[in-house]
Amino acid sequence: MARLIALGAFGDRLPLQLGDVTCTEVMRDALFCIAPYRGQQQAVSAALKVQLGLRLPAVGRRKAAGDVICQWIGHDAWIVSAPVTLAGLAAVTDQSDGYATLEIAGPSVEAVLARLVPLDLRAATFKVNHSARSLLGHLPVAITRTGAQAFEVMVMRSMAASLVHDLQQAMTGVAARGSA
Known part of the structure; x- marks a missing residue:
């Protein structure tokens, strides 16, 4: 009988450490995209407060309540890491198998990301819980400062x-620059 081994989206590529920066996979059991119907954003925010303990964050932001996150991911769309019931208020789609998330951290993380992301991610301008849609190299990503x-x-x-x-390239x- 075959033995199946559960692997995350990154397989055996993570964890990764080079210099003082590490990448690790962030595992979330569920991800749901929420797109409020026209005129229903306030009602959706109130429903989320009751169900998850948090409201929709502003554009370009993320909120967390315990292990649950709610993050802006684009025009009138947010992603939450828990199931929600928003019948009549919003379109809700299960994206649990659609996304992969990693954490990149360390003293040189801003220098690494500066090589790939055309945004100013320095702490003075991109603060904790700020979130943006951008390119990382040639890849469309959602990036959030978590610390x-x-x-x-x-x-x-x-x-x-x-x-x-x-x-890894960055x-x-x-x-290499740090060791010279």
Whole structure:
């Protein structure tokens, strides 16, 4: 009988450490995209407060309540990491198998991301719980600052290997510069 081994979206590519930066997979059991119907954003926010303990964050932001996150991911769309019931208020689609998320952290994380992301991600301008849709190299991603030296990067699951490859190249360059 075959033995199946459960692997995350990144397979055996993570964890990865080069220099003082590490990448680790962020596992979430559920991800749901919420797109409020026209005029229902306030009602959706109130329903989420009752169901999850948090409201819809502003554009470009993320909120958390315990292990549950709610993050803006684009025009009138948010992603939450828990099932919700919003009948008549919003379109809700299960994206649990559609995305892969990793955390990239360490003292040189901003230098690594500066090589790949065309945004100013320095802590002075991109604060904790700020979130943006952007490109990382050639990949469309959602990127969120989660700590002083930590970010989460969410990408379509089919692009997980490319994400790790691009980050590994940038991490190698930054690590080499630091050792010179």
